[in-house]
Amino acid sequence: MNKDAQLRATINQKLIETGERERLKELFRAKLTECGWKDQLKAHCKDVIREKGLEHVTVDDLVAEITPKGRALVPDSVKKELLQRIRTFLSQHASL
Numbered sequence: 001m002n003k004d005a006q007l008r009a010t011i012n013q014k015l016i017e018t019g020e021r022e023r024l025k026e027l028f029r030a031k032l033t034e035c036g037w038k039d040q041l042k043a044h045c046k047d048v049i050r051e052k053g054l055e056h057v058t059v060d061d062l063v064a065e066i067t068p069k070g071r072a073l074v075p076d077s078v079k080k081e082l083l084q085r086i087r088t089f090l091s092q093h094a095s096l
Contacts, residue, residue: 011090020089024082031078041070 015021048065049057
């Protein structure tokens with residue numbers, strides 16, 4: 001395992017151990033709902049299903065189709081807030 005991967009694994013483990021990972025996930029979910037992201041993605045799913053036909057779309061197809069759009073629709077403000085919270089967590093746990 002390279003150094004970056006080791007560091008990522010260590011950070012992830014610390015986030016899990018402290019419960020911060022779950023708190024960040026809940027915050028992220030709430031922010032996405034608040035900004036209308038979920039509704040936009042739901043509408044996109046419906047469009048894809050209408051376009052291809054319900055009988056011709058698998059869950060895997062749908063996920064592959066909507067993932068890039070879903071990532072692109074996440075507002076920069078939400079990304080920045082999440083990143084800032086992670087940075088704050090890391091600065092408080094500088095021994096990592």
